[in-house]
Amino acid sequence: MGIAGSAPGLTDLRALLAALDPELDPVPKRFLHASHEKARERVADALMMFREAEGTTLIVDVDEDNLGNERMLWARITLRVQSSLTAVGMMAAVSAALARRGIPCNPVSAFLHDHLFVPWERRDDALDALSHLTP
Numbered sequence: 001m002g003i004a005g006s007a008p009g010l011t012d013l014r015a016l017l018a019a020l021d022p023e024l025d026p027v028p029k030r031f032l033h034a035s036h037e038k039a040r041e042r043v044a045d046a047l048m049m050f051r052e053a054e055g056t057t058l059i060v061d062v063d064e065d066n067l068g069n070e071r072m073l074w075a076r077i078t079l080r081v082q083s084s085l086t087a088v089g090m091m092a093a094v095s096a097a098l099a100r101r102g103i104p105c106n107p108v109s110a111f112l113h114d115h116l117f118v119p120w121e122r123r124d125d126a127l128d129a130l131s132h133l134t135p
Helices: 013-018 035-046 064-069 090-100 120-131
Strands: 022-024 029-034 046-052 053-061 072-081 108-109 115-119
Touching: 013 090, 022 120, 029 035, 029 072, 035 046, 035 053, 072 120, 090 108, 090 115, 090 120, 115 120
Parallel strands: none
Antiparallel strands: 022 072, 029 053, 046 053, 072 115, 108 115
């Protein structure tokens, strides 16, 4: 697949909400913050990397060997609907559904899909909230 100039995917809010099709990644994640130099050492392991003025944030898998040492584990829920980067309202509706249940959410939009990072212990609650979201 090459680099496309326009954003593919659905833009109609009703169609997007009807086709969310959330999928839970079974591997817990963690957010790391590192200096730009240190982040270069971990970039190959990163699911996501974002550079800010103060340093780089990485989202990485947590391996089973250090599960007990984690302060905050996150679950990734992929919304398998192919949403356009120009779609309006989908993330607002999803965030509101999770907020009504008191579930923190860190969304990440990629080219084809949106991903939600919710606290690991609330992952089932988050999936339930999304299953009750109606267009």
